Structure formats: C-alpha cells, structure tokens
Amino acid sequence: MKAFLILEDGTVLEGIHIGADKETVSEIVFNTSMTGYLEVLTDPSYAGQAVVMTYPLIGNYGITPDMESNKPWVKGYIVRELSRMPSNFRCEGTIQDFLVRHEIPGIAGIDTRALTKILREKGTMNGMITTDENYRLENILPRLKEYTTGPAVEQVTCEASYALKGKGKKVALLDLGAKQNIAKSLQSRGCRVTVYPAHTPAEEILAEKPDGIMLSNGPGDPKECGKVIQEIKKLYHSDTPIFAICLGHQLMALANGADTYKMKYGHRGGNHPVKDLETGRVYISSQNHGYVVDTDKLDPSVAVPAFVNVNDGTNEGLRYTGKNIFTVQFHPEACPGPQDSGYLFDRFINMMGGSQ
Known part of the structure; x- marks a missing residue:
C-alpha cells in the first residue's frame, strides 16, 4: 500500500505503508543512531513525535528485551528499509508486528537522509503520515501548522x-x-x-x-x-x-x-x-x-x-x-x-x- 509523508512546508514524500493502518499528525524529528531502534521507539521523550531513522536498514535484529518503558511512545515511524526477516538469538518478533500491535503507523521506502537534510536546513516541522491517495494539501497544511505536542x-x-x-x-x-x-x-x-x-x-x-x-x-x-x-x-x-x-x-x-x-x-x-x-x-x-x-x-x-x-x-x-x-x-x-x-x-x- 502506498503511503505519504506530508510536511508543513508542503513537501510530499511517497513510500510504502508500514505499521498500523491509521493516519497520524506529529512533530517530525530525526535520529542518527545506527543501532538501538527499540530504545528509540520506547523512549518516553519521543511522545508526540514521529521519528526518522537516518540509518538505512532498521529492524535487522527484530524486537528484543531492550525496551526503555513498557510501551512505545512515538506517533509514527519513518525508515528507508524495514527488515522483514530479523535474525538474532534474542529476537521476539518483527518491527512490523510491533508497530501494528501498538497502533503506530509508519512509512518506508523514502530517502530518509534527504528528508533529514530538509529538516536540518528548514528546521523541525510537523507532518502527517497517510495512506489517502486523494489527500488535499489545502486541507492538511492548516492542521499541520496548528499541531503541538501539548503537555507531554x-x-x-x-x-x-x-x-x-x-x-x-x-x-x-x-x-x-x-x-x-x-x-x-x-x-x-x-x-x-x-x-x-x-x-x-x-x-x-x-x-x-x-x-x-x-x-x-x-x-x-x-x-x-x-x-x-x-x-x-x-x-x-x-x-x-x-x-x-x-x-x-x-x-x-x-x-x-x-x-x-x-x-x-x-x-x-x-x-x-x-x-x-x-x-x-x-x-x-x-x-x-x-x-x-x-x-x-x-x-x-x-x-x-x-x-x-x-x-x-x-x-x-x-x-x-x-x-x-x-x-x-x-x-x-x-x-x-x-x-x-x-x-x-x-x-x-x-x-x-x-x-x-
């Protein structure tokens, strides 16, 4: 299924839908870690945010016991490539199943490093992850500009x-x-x-x-x-x-x-x-x-x-x-x-x- 990441400056990136089948609006931030994606997903400091992982392959060692809280807090997950067949002796499942179980939508197949350059040059922006191919920017952009994480x-x-x-x-x-x-x-x-x-x-x-x-x-x-x-x-x-x-x-x-x-x-x-x-x-x-x-x-x-x-x-x-x-x-x-x-x-x- 196609998915779209829409930024508040009007930038639209097309990729592949991952995770839960839902739409989300959040602040878009990037993380440069090469490992530790599960710690990122479960860090409460990411509440209200969707995270862009700059390292191109995420999920290669699956879901392990390395959680920072008892649930994930990110509102969305953005990756270049999501591993569907993790390999690790501690593996308890896939990132895809984890995202679905916790109702977190995401997008894969986009150039996350190019996206990161946009965020570095223009600053952190709000954005939407959606699978609606009939989206209308004139309706979405005002919603993005109004979004705040609130009393997180x-x-x-x-x-x-x-x-x-x-x-x-x-x-x-x-x-x-x-x-x-x-x-x-x-x-x-x-x-x-x-x-x-x-x-x-x-x-x-x-x-x-x-x-x-x-x-x-x-x-x-x-x-x-x-x-x-x-x-x-x-x-x-x-x-x-x-x-x-x-x-x-x-x-x-x-x-x-x-x-x-x-x-x-x-x-x-x-x-x-x-x-x-x-x-x-x-x-x-x-x-x-x-x-x-x-x-x-x-x-x-x-x-x-x-x-x-x-x-x-x-x-x-x-x-x-x-x-x-x-x-x-x-x-x-x-x-x-x-x-x-x-x-x-x-x-x-x-x-x-x-x-x-």
Whole structure:
C-alpha cells in the first residue's frame, strides 16, 4: 500500500505503508543512531513525535528485551528499509508486528537522509503520515501548522509512586518520562529507588528523607511544566543532593531563573561528543532533545556550565554553585561509548556519601 509523508512546508514524500493502518499528525524529528531502534521507539521523550531513522536498514535484529518503558511512545515511524526477516538469538518478533500491535503507523521506502537534510536546513516541522491517495494539501497544511505536542509529561509519567529493590542509598526518582535504564543504573550501584509521578509535591518527596533526588528525562517544551518547575524549586532549596538528566536538567535551570529555547532541529542520536569543562575530556554521548538551556542568561552565582557540545557549542550540563547539584543534557544511562559517561552516576553516589 502506498503511503505519504506530508510536511508543513508542503513537501510530499511517497513510500510504502508500514505499521498500523491509521493516519497520524506529529512533530517530525530525526535520529542518527545506527543501532538501538527499540530504545528509540520506547523512549518516553519521543511522545508526540514521529521519528526518522537516518540509518538505512532498521529492524535487522527484530524486537528484543531492550525496551526503555513498557510501551512505545512515538506517533509514527519513518525508515528507508524495514527488515522483514530479523535474525538474532534474542529476537521476539518483527518491527512490523510491533508497530501494528501498538497502533503506530509508519512509512518506508523514502530517502530518509534527504528528508533529514530538509529538516536540518528548514528546521523541525510537523507532518502527517497517510495512506489517502486523494489527500488535499489545502486541507492538511492548516492542521499541520496548528499541531503541538501539548503537555507531554502528563502523558508519560507514572500514575502513582512505587519502590524498586535495593539496600543502599535511598534515591527519589521524579518520573518526567524516565527511561528504565536510569533506575537500573542506580540499582546496579545498590540504590533503593522510589519512583514518583511528575506532579508529586516536593514536601511529599522530602518527607521520606531520601539520600538523593534524581530528575529524569522527558518529552516536550520544558516551559510547559510550570507546576513541576515550582516543586523543583523547592527541592533545590533543600540540602538533598540532586542529579538531573535531559528535561530534568532544563527544569532545574528554569526553576533557578535561567531560560531555555527550541533548537533548529535538536540532538538525537548516539554519537554526540560532549566536553567536560573541568577535566577537558570528551565523551561520546546519547542524546534526545529539542530544547537547550541558554547559558547567556545564566547567573554564575547560581550555576556554571559543566559540559559543552563539541559540535555546536550548546550547553550539555550545569554545576550549581554552593550546592550538591549537577545536571546534564545528555543520557549517561545509555551506552553509546558504550560506558563513557556512566561515571556520572558514581559521582552522584559519592555526593550522597558513598554506596552504603
């Protein structure tokens, strides 16, 4: 069956329909990872978005247990070629069946690298995936321009708090759309992790006297998380050590008077170099974000840059002055290096007084 990808600038790309038989409107973003497509599909940070995979063959090792949440969050999937016959000893099914089961439409057979060049040159755009050969641009384009991802954090956070096994330091993990590997990275270091919904009052978290607080990744525009920002401001004023990743990093900055802005096309992939400004060392990082902290509006008496993106100079982390708080824009729980930046979790453990 034919399928069409229609962008809000009027660009139309024709390909082959994959996944669920439905139409979808979403923000179109691209990911440059060569592997890890299942982690991408199940990362809550992609809520409200359709993902273009620049690597030409996707699905060659099928569906494996490497999921970042219990379901996929993307609204659409765009690939050059979808493998129909995966081969891997851990394989539990095909991407096609996975997309159908979770009602996610997609399109294959288009030049995803040419599409990526369009998004790089013109910036991230909204788009529609449809199988309607009688589509009318004059009806579709207004819909695309009006689309927003909305309050995405509310869609992906857990409904109630829950505890995970562990015997070491007590860590409160605020779930803004947390990838499972964040909790696993803490548990592997002996932490007792309690996961809290994004809207949890700061007083409730602090009442449990955690040894440390983790602010997770998540989707959407950080400025739409007004109520969460107010609670994070209260957490900042406690003496509890805090480590924040991605959206959590942005929200902590906003809670302390800094600003964020939307990037032209964002950073999404497993090959982004970041430099530790304290040591001068460069790490290969996994990233997934479309917004960034504006360091020009950062008060150095509150926080100073700790990491910078080697490619474009944007901020990749902050160290808070006089506080046991540090935050990063990239994902140290992911494995592109493969373990390049995992030491940041060790730093967090040390901030809490060690592993015991």
